[in-house]
Amino acid sequence: MSETTNLEQMVPEPGEPATRRAFLAAAGAAGVCYTLAMAYPIYRYLASPVEMAMSAAAVTEVTLKDAQKLPLGSVLMFKFGTAPAMLIHHQDGRWVAMTAVCTHLGCTVQYEAQQDRIHCGCHGGVYNPYTGANVSGPPPRPLKLYKVTVNDAAVNVSRA
Numbered sequence: 001m002s003e004t005t006n007l008e009q010m011v012p013e014p015g016e017p018a019t020r021r022a023f024l025a026a027a028g029a030a031g032v033c034y035t036l037a038m039a040y041p042i043y044r045y046l047a048s049p050v051e052m053a054m055s056a057a058a059v060t061e062v063t064l065k066d067a068q069k070l071p072l073g074s075v076l077m078f079k080f081g082t083a084p085a086m087l088i089h090h091q092d093g094r095w096v097a098m099t100a101v102c103t104h105l106g107c108t109v110q111y112e113a114q115q116d117r118i119h120c121g122c123h124g125g126v127y128n129p130y131t132g133a134n135v136s137g138p139p140p141r142p143l144k145l146y147k148v149t150v151n152d153a154a155v156n157v158s159r160a
């Protein structure tokens with residue numbers, strides 16, 4: 001037994017309840033909503049590094065009030081624009097500020113005072129905590145240094 005389908009069977013008659021048409025319209029709308037719901041997080045994920053870079057580029061200086069009190073051998077994480085950054089007060093009294101965004105895939109790096117290094121937990125990248133130089137692991141470039149000015153009330157961090 002064979003089944004035949006012709007165009008007349010697919011097109012509803014005028015006045016006939018358009019249940020199939022309504023179903024297809026609803027399914028199409030749901031499909032569009034689903035696609036948008038899936039695409040938006042992907043767009044945000046891909047666009048965020050660009051937005052972060054643009055926002056960080058707009059900021060030229062950050063004032064960290066009372067940061068001059070930061071104890072020796074410690075770090076203060078802060079935002080330079082929207083990008084994470086760090087201010088390190090080394091045991092020898094030197095101040096160093098740099099971006100805290102790993103040059104490999106953009107994870108936030110951490111200063112590890114005990115090992116006197118900057119470490120990226122994502123893939124094990126290691127940076128020099130004085131120069132920002134990439135020492136080992138996958139990072140292809142050094143961390144970008146900022147200029148540091150310390151006064152009685154604050155620490156100013158600016159583009160070098």
Ligand code: FES
Nearest residue numbers: 102104105120125
């Ligand atoms: S993102 Fe930092 S080492 Fe890969």
